[in-house]
Structures are given as structure tokens and as C-alpha cells.
Amino acid sequence: MIYYQMGEKITTISQGEINENIITAGVITLAELESEFVKFGFSEATVIQCKKNERRIHGTIDVYDDYHFGIINGIDARNYLNLQDKIALYIKKNLFIVVIIKDEDESVGAKFREALEHVNKRMLTLEKMISAFLERLISEDYDILEDLEEKIRQLEENISNREINKEFPIDITDIRKHLLILHDFYDQLIILGETLQENENDLFEEEKLRYFRIFTNRVKRLSYDVQMLQEYCSHVKEAYHAQMDNNLNSVMEIFTVVAAIFLPLTLIAGWYGMNFESMPELSWKFGYPMVILISVVVVILALRYFRKRKLF
Structure with a gap:
């Protein structure tokens, strides 16, 4: 005590x-x-x-x-x-x-x-003492918000540089939780500061209420900064999902090209796989090399076509 x-x-x-x-x-x-x-x-x-x-x-x-x-x-x-x-x-x-x-x-x-x-x-008042203590509760918060902003910016740069790691969803979720808790913390301080300013029971001198107003305005600025970072987080998360969609589209394009290249080969294999006796190629000594040659030519032509179309 x-x-x-x-x-x-x-x-x-x-x-x-x-x-x-x-x-x-x-x-x-x-x-x-x-x-x-x-x-x-x-x-x-x-x-x-x-x-x-x-x-x-x-x-x-x-x-x-x-x-x-x-x-x-x-x-x-x-x-x-x-x-x-x-x-x-x-x-x-x-x-x-x-x-x-x-x-x-x-x-x-x-x-x-x-x-x-x-x-x-020498100039200490009750109002000044209270506001001084309350301000110590948020004295490090500007630095903390700057650190959070830097983390979000780094995640954004990773997306731009296509250096996304599997921890991204966890990282962005942690930051959003952190910001939400800070926002709630500032809300209670704003309510406290505004209640003290109202001075319902006349504990404070009217001209000294400015100390509570200054404190409340500082907390409001912190709360506003948190809201801006929350919006920044949302934009970065949207960019991440857009990048993931682009990556998925690229993979699907590759699968489509591969399927399109090998579809004619599947047709050739299925055609000659029927083994009808009336097929002259089955008994021709150059039948097997001919099918190989046709398959290679088909693959080369398909590759040239897709490259010309810039599909890969």
C-alpha cells in the first residue's frame, strides 16, 4: 500500500x-x-x-x-x-x-x-495526474502499430514478389486478431476519457478537463490507425487470394495444354489398339516405327502451336 x-x-x-x-x-x-x-x-x-x-x-x-x-x-x-x-x-x-x-x-x-x-x-493537479497515468498505458503503442504496419507491408511485398509461404494465412490472421484486440482496448479508454470529460459529479475543474480531452484524442488517433491497418490487412488478404487464384489458373492452363497435346496420342493409341485384322499397318514391318513417328510429329506440332499462342 x-x-x-x-x-x-x-x-x-x-x-x-x-x-x-x-x-x-x-x-x-x-x-x-x-x-x-x-x-x-x-x-x-x-x-x-x-x-x-x-x-x-x-x-x-x-x-x-x-x-x-x-x-x-x-x-x-x-x-x-x-x-x-x-x-x-x-x-x-x-x-x-x-x-x-x-x-x-x-x-x-x-x-x-x-x-x-x-x-x-509545482503545477500538478488531480486531472493532470490521472491523465499522465492513463497516457503511460499507451506510451508504447505507436511503436507497436508501426511494427504491425511493417509486418503487413512485408507480407504485401512477398505477394508482389511471388514469395508467398504456407504460413501466410496464419500470419495475416494473427495480425488481424492483434488489431481487433487493440481496437477493443482503445474503445474502453475512449469511453473512460469521455466519461471523465463529462464531469457529472463536478470532481474536476472545468478548465482542467482539457487533459482528459487531450488523452481521449490521442486514443482516438490510435483507434483510427488500427482501423486503417485493419483495412490494409483486408486489401493484402484480397491480394493473396487473387495471387492464389492466378497460380491455380496457371496450373490449370498447364494441365489443359498437357491434355490437349496427348489427346491425339490417345486417339492414335485407341485407334490401333482395336487390332482389326483388316488393318494393314499391323502386319507391316514398319507399322510400329510409323506410329512412333506420327506421335512425335503430333507432339512437336502441338507444342509449336501452343508456344505460338503463348499458352506456356
Whole structure:
């Protein structure tokens, strides 16, 4: 349980030392919340909501008379299959508490400390502290989206260069899943930011709401970038299917040419395979070489015809 009191310098205090007139921020565990929520005046329903074991991306944000309560389901943006972090936010007048519900890599505390380091202590407000922490949650996402764009571009180049490997469907599907999860993650942050801007319970100063607006706009840009990459993915996938169709057509053309070349040979073989006694070629000593010669001539003529037509 760590609480930071904001003044000319940031000091660490205990729960009992919290002053309602001084901006205080803290990081606590779910177990600590269960023992302290009554002292803060939080509803037990919010604690129950924190304890629900739900595996999903969309979080929640609820507005009470004198505080906001929200849950953010975080992801490891580089390893998107891990729903790694789950945190709850409590926001009261001059009080901001982050509850760690699930944090496998201990990144939440690190991001909270980074937020403290990046804010101007002399001009610190509750709104600025909250937005600084929220922005740390997306601080690496621009780089991640650039990496995803590069992966998609590489797949597109492979299609153009006819260097498609059998892993392409798996690769493009993984990227699309990654983008979908990121899109859902940004949606919950947008809802959170817009709810804070509405300031229904008058916790924030009107002129300070711009910090939430700036944060929300940044998340919206990330969400827009994700949508653009999703469309890019769809175009690349269509190009892949078009290339596969072209390859299949090429194979079918080859089979057609081969069948057309050997069809006359099949006719010749079937004709002389009837073995009628009245066939003079059957008893002629040059009959067999003649059939071979005719077959070779037919193949050569067919090959020249198809090459002239540029069919292979």
C-alpha cells in the first residue's frame, strides 16, 4: 500500500495521513482495497466488481455521487494473447487510487511511477495526474502499430514478389486478431476519457478537463490507425487470394495444354489398339516405327502451336 501526497515535493504517506485538501495518489492491491474501501467511502458493489473473474477486454466506468469508479482490462500490446493487466480506478476530490487486480509483469506500479516522474510537481493537479497515468498505458503503442504496419507491408511485398509461404494465412490472421484486440482496448479508454470529460459529479475543474480531452484524442488517433491497418490487412488478404487464384489458373492452363497435346496420342493409341485384322499397318514391318513417328510429329506440332499462342 503506497500513497503519494503531492506538494512542492512528492512524499510517501500512510492511509491515515491522507489530507482531503491535498492531492493524493496511491497504488494498492485488491486485498488492501477490501480492508480499506469503507474508510474511503467506496461502495461494496465496486469491490465485488473488482473480484469478478472475467476474461474480456471491455472495461467499465461508473459515476457515483462523489467519486468515479472504473475498471481497465489491459493487454500486453506486444503479446496480444495475454490479457496481462487488470486494474481499478477510484477518483475522488483530490484523490486518485489505482487498485492492482492482476499484474503479472508488475508493469502497473512501474507506469504509475513513470507518471509521477513525468508530471510537473509545482503545477500538478488531480486531472493532470490521472491523465499522465492513463497516457503511460499507451506510451508504447505507436511503436507497436508501426511494427504491425511493417509486418503487413512485408507480407504485401512477398505477394508482389511471388514469395508467398504456407504460413501466410496464419500470419495475416494473427495480425488481424492483434488489431481487433487493440481496437477493443482503445474503445474502453475512449469511453473512460469521455466519461471523465463529462464531469457529472463536478470532481474536476472545468478548465482542467482539457487533459482528459487531450488523452481521449490521442486514443482516438490510435483507434483510427488500427482501423486503417485493419483495412490494409483486408486489401493484402484480397491480394493473396487473387495471387492464389492466378497460380491455380496457371496450373490449370498447364494441365489443359498437357491434355490437349496427348489427346491425339490417345486417339492414335485407341485407334490401333482395336487390332482389326483388316488393318494393314499391323502386319507391316514398319507399322510400329510409323506410329512412333506420327506421335512425335503430333507432339512437336502441338507444342509449336501452343508456344505460338503463348499458352506456356
